[in-house]
Amino acid sequence: MRVLVTGGAGFIGANFVQQTVRERxxxxxxVLDALTYAGDRGSLASVAERVTLVEGSITDVxxxxxxxxxxxxxxxxxxxxxxxxxxxxxxxxxxTNLVGxxxxxxxxxxxxxxxxxxxxxEVYGDLELDDPAKFTPETPYNPSSPYSSTKAGSDLLVRxxxxxxxxxxxxxxxxxxxxxxxxxxxxxxxxxxxLIDGLRPRLYxxxxxxxxxxxxxxxxxxxxxIIDKGRIGETYLIGADxxxxxxxxxxxxxxxxxxxxxDFDHVADRPGHDLRYAIDxxxxxxxxxxxxxxxxxxxxxxxxxxWYRANEAWWxxxxxxxxxxxxxxxx
Ligand code: NAD
Ligand code: DAU
Numbered sequence: 001m002r003v004l005v006t007g008g009a010g011f012i013g014a015n016f017v018q019q020t021v022r023e024r025x026x027x028x029x030x031v032l033d034a035l036t037y038a039g040d041r042g043s044l045a046s047v048a049e050r051v052t053l054v055e056g057s058i059t060d061v062x063x064x065x066x067x068x069x070x071x072x073x074x075x076x077x078x079x080x081x082x083x084x085x086x087x088x089x090x091x092x093x094x095x096t097n098l099v100g101x102x103x104x105x106x107x108x109x110x111x112x113x114x115x116x117x118x119x120x121x122e123v124y125g126d127l128e129l130d131d132p133a134k135f136t137p138e139t140p141y142n143p144s145s146p147y148s149s150t151k152a153g154s155d156l157l158v159r160x161x162x163x164x165x166x167x168x169x170x171x172x173x174x175x176x177x178x179x180x181x182x183x184x185x186x187x188x189x190x191x192x193x194x195l196i197d198g199l200r201p202r203l204y205x206x207x208x209x210x211x212x213x214x215x216x217x218x219x220x221x222x223x224x225x226i227i228d229k230g231r232i233g234e235t236y237l238i239g240a241d242x243x244x245x246x247x248x249x250x251x252x253x254x255x256x257x258x259x260x261x262x263d264f265d266h267v268a269d270r271p272g273h274d275l276r277y278a279i280d281x282x283x284x285x286x287x288x289x290x291x292x293x294x295x296x297x298x299x300x301x302x303x304x305x306x307w308y309r310a311n312e313a314w315w316x317x318x319x320x321x322x323x324x325x326x327x328x329x330x331x
Contacts, residue, residue: 239279
């Protein structure tokens with residue numbers, strides 16, 4: 001099977017490529033990645049001999065047409081992915097997440113190629129902290145940020161291309177991922193690398209916002225399950241019942257580092273900060289038989305800390321510039 005992975009040099013995409021090379025010896029993997037600040041060749045170094053990395057944008061019509069024409073399946077991870085950046089400058093989010101997805105859809109329509117679109121639970125907006133409800137595939141779209149609204153728009157494009165043009169596509173909307181190779185701008189790696197440097201974690205606002213954490217390998221196993229067994233045109237929610245508020249996550253990290261429970265700082269909150277995400281993954285579990293393997297969050301976090309300790313050369317070059325950017329918003 002010839003697999004084209006867009007955004008395969010980013011966090012989830014690189015883990016997906018590594019997992020695919022490990023578990024699917026017959027897969028021929030090509031990565032299309034623009035190598036933005038979030039993409040890193042080094043994330044694919046361990047599989048470089050088995051993977052073709054093409055540096056280019058998913059908005060490049062001719063390039064996308066050629067690569068899609070040479071593939072059996074496209075797994076579309078490429079995106080601008082960070083909410084804070086989308087508040088600073090939404091423009092690349094519109095280009096990559098909307099125009100880029102449109103460009104890929106036109107190519108898969110032309111070549112009749114199977115397409116899997118990676119999306120986020122943030123398209124559903126947020127839930128109240130005291131609401132027992134979770135997101136389901138029937139929850140109305142209600143995105144809050146420039147990032148999540150462009151992801152919601154890209155999902156709707158995929159749905160329209162399925163219905164109007166018969167494109168063979170599936171969509172997955174996943175909750176917050178953690179694990180190796182995640183950029184230091186994101187919550188968990190930012191706090192881990194602060195703690196490695198002897199600094200204090202930085203908590204937005206009161207820290208009561210809830211995220212539904214899933215290990216990146218569980219996310220990617222679910223993606224392959226959907227490609228193998230999913231129904232065309234269907235949306236699958238991916239989540240591992242990992243709800244925790246940000247304060248709890250910081251306290252767990254502090255404990256794993258042997259630091260005091262209040263050894264952190266409250267900083268300026270994110271404007272429009274979504275309160276709570278929670279995924280009901282019943283369809284994926286019951287219809288396709290997927291189940292997460294990383295069920296102990298603390299163990300997964302400890303393994304992630306070990307990875308950041310052992311791979312300082314991978315994250316160190318991005319750390320200072322990331323913190324300088326946060327300093328401008330007091331975060
Ligand atoms: P990331 O920011 O770590 O990686 C994104 C990758 O896309 C980078 O390698 C970047 O270079 C590449 N890219 C950006 N613009 C491009 C363009 N125009 N053309 C080609 N490549 C481009 O993101 P991530 O956290 O790995 O997220 C991957 C996907 O998963 C995204 O679609 C995101 O919306 C979705 N998602 C992420 C999470 C999460 O917790 N991180 C959860 C659910 C869904
Ligand atoms: O839910 C899925 C989404 O999860 C993905 O679609 C996004 O691509 C991914 O970035 C993530 O979005 P979040 O905005 O939830 O992730 P982030 O890591 O930026 O923040 C997680 C929570 O931690 C959020 O409530 C904000 C808070 N936070 C973040 C940072 C960077 C802090 O309290 N301190 C911080 O320093």
